[in-house]
Amino acid sequence: MTTQSEERKWQGDWGGEPAGVEDVFALAAELARRVIDRDGKIVPLPEPIQVEAELALSPPREGVSIEVVAERLWRLLECTPNTSGKRYFNQLFAGRDDAAMLGEMLAAVANNSMYTFKAAGAQVLTERALLAHMGCKVGWASCDGAFTPGGSMSNFAAMLVARNVSLDGVRERGIDGRPVAIYTSAESHYSIRKNAGMLGLGRDCVRAIEADIDGRMKVAALREMLERDIAEGVTPVAIVATAGTTVQGAFDPMRDIAEVAHEHGVWLHVDGAFGGSLLLSGKRRPLLDGCELADSFTWDAHKMMGVPLTCSVVLFRDPGLLQQSLDESASYLFQRDEDDYNPGVRSIQCGRRNDALKLWAAWQHHGDEGYERRVERQFALAAHAVGVIEADPNLTLVRKPQSINVCFAIEGVDAREVCGLLDSEGRQKVSHGTVDGRPIVRLVCVNPDLTEADLEEFFEDIRWAAQVIGDR
Numbered sequence: 001m002t003t004q005s006e007e008r009k010w011q012g013d014w015g016g017e018p019a020g021v022e023d024v025f026a027l028a029a030e031l032a033r034r035v036i037d038r039d040g041k042i043v044p045l046p047e048p049i050q051v052e053a054e055l056a057l058s059p060p061r062e063g064v065s066i067e068v069v070a071e072r073l074w075r076l077l078e079c080t081p082n083t084s085g086k087r088y089f090n091q092l093f094a095g096r097d098d099a100a101m102l103g104e105m106l107a108a109v110a111n112n113s114m115y116t117f118k119a120a121g122a123q124v125l126t127e128r129a130l131l132a133h134m135g136c137k138v139g140w141a142s143c144d145g146a147f148t149p150g151g152s153m154s155n156f157a158a159m160l161v162a163r164n165v166s167l168d169g170v171r172e173r174g175i176d177g178r179p180v181a182i183y184t185s186a187e188s189h190y191s192i193r194k195n196a197g198m199l200g201l202g203r204d205c206v207r208a209i210e211a212d213i214d215g216r217m218k219v220a221a222l223r224e225m226l227e228r229d230i231a232e233g234v235t236p237v238a239i240v241a242t243a244g245t246t247v248q249g250a251f252d253p254m255r256d257i258a259e260v261a262h263e264h265g266v267w268l269h270v271d272g273a274f275g276g277s278l279l280l281s282g283k284r285r286p287l288l289d290g291c292e293l294a295d296s297f298t299w300d301a302h303k304m305m306g307v308p309l310t311c312s313v314v315l316f317r318d319p320g321l322l323q324q325s326l327d328e329s330a331s332y333l334f335q336r337d338e339d340d341y342n343p344g345v346r347s348i349q350c351g352r353r354n355d356a357l358k359l360w361a362a363w364q365h366h367g368d369e370g371y372e373r374r375v376e377r378q379f380a381l382a383a384h385a386v387g388v389i390e391a392d393p394n395l396t397l398v399r400k401p402q403s404i405n406v407c408f409a410i411e412g413v414d415a416r417e418v419c420g421l422l423d424s425e426g427r428q429k430v431s432h433g434t435v436d437g438r439p440i441v442r443l444v445c446v447n448p449d450l451t452e453a454d455l456e457e458f459f460e461d462i463r464w465a466a467q468v469i470g471d472r
């Protein structure tokens with residue numbers, strides 16, 4: 001029999017002096033405020049070994065109060081890069097969206113799993129509405145799709161369906177050893193090769209089609225390789241075109257690629273993880289001309305749309321194919337008569353977090369028109385950056401940008417060293433890439449809340465770093 005004090009102790013272990021929900025939100029608000037207060041800065045990171053030594057990272061034997069947890073959380077955040085500030089250009093995402101944050105926080109509070117209407121109610125309907133709306137932007141009056149944990153997984157789902165459609169019986173009996181091929185440009189994202197490996201097709205089946213000087217797939221080279229493969233008995237599984245390549249932000253010529261795909265009956269997937277959001281702007285839509293002729297489309301809302309990670313969708317022109325590739329019976333979970341409202345039958349995952357609510361909240365707030373303005377603002381910032389580079393004899397624009405990635409080289413110094421110095425000095429976080437075998441700085445103008453003055457400061461820092469390195 002437990003005594004009263006033991007009982008209290010047990011309750012105490014579970015919740016301490018149980019913090020009320022108001023206390024939790026007050027702590028969350030205070031921590032969020034501290035994070036936001038750092039927006040103007042890059043947080044110089046200590047070495048990982050130092051963080052491990054200084055912070056209590058392993059779960060303790062005895063729990064601590066929620067206030068102590070909050071202080072420990074803050075110590076972690078102090079050693080965490082700030083992606084929302086004015087000096088963050090490192091990735092294809094940046095900035096912060098208030099409405100999306102609100103949706104994201106409430107998704108955690110509500111904690112629904114998105115497999116069925118029974119488990120998630122209206123949440124699965126917001127997901128359906130978003131998928132339909134995004135499909136319309138691609139150019140499909142009706143479509144099918146799913147939210148996934150990122151662009152790589154959206155590409156995976158599309159490639160999985162392509163594999164199952166192209167290779168008879170593969171879902172039931174597996175790969176039978178016949179030679180297969182996937183075609184994508186040499187500039188495409190690494191997830192295409194990785195997914196080919198994960199799908200049992202083998203990474204070597206991916207043909208890296210040469211890109212032209214602007215980073216766009218050469219369609220004549222695609223046709224030549226595809227027709228040679230077919231003549232040699234290889235089964236094409238998919239062509240993957242990219243709408244917005246990772247380094248240069250280039251757009252493959254989708255209409256011409258679709259012509260080749262349709263001529264030979266090959267599945268066409270468009271990886272618009274990065275550049276899919278250009279569908280939100282009438283002025284930029286021509287860069288994706290022909291994407292509506294594809295069979296599937298990846299679109300990350302956590303990149304250009306500024307929704308917190310992760311928020312990605314994969315869309316299919318032909319409703320039904322995704323479910324055919326993923327459906328399993330689980331009578332405890334799926335009530336068959338409601339499958340339209342049970343996204344679990346079209347999902348790689350079983351339990352699945354609600355990534356739709358943050359996008360839904362943001363889209364309610366901005367509307368289609370707000371998103372169009374957002375894209376145009378990103379392009380305006382990129383155009384400003386181009387002007388600064390062209391006016392500086394020590395900077396070379398290595399390609400005329402097709403979208404919001406501005407790739408440039410710095411006279412006499414290695415871009416990798418410049419990016420490294422800016423980071424270690426806490427001035428700017430920006431990544432480097434390679435174009436024509438030459439290291440370049442990749443400036444991605446993805447945060448629309450920046451100003452032209454912020455970009456001027458960025459270039460001042462570039463010049464400062466180049467000078468320091470040059471003087472060494």
Ligand SMILES: Cc1ncc(COP(=O)(O)O)c(C=O)c1O
Nearest residue numbers: 150151152189244245246273274
């Ligand atoms: C073109 C392209 N496709 C796919 C991905 C993968 O997206 P995620 O990071 O959401 O998995 C990226 C990421 O940068 C990308 O640039």
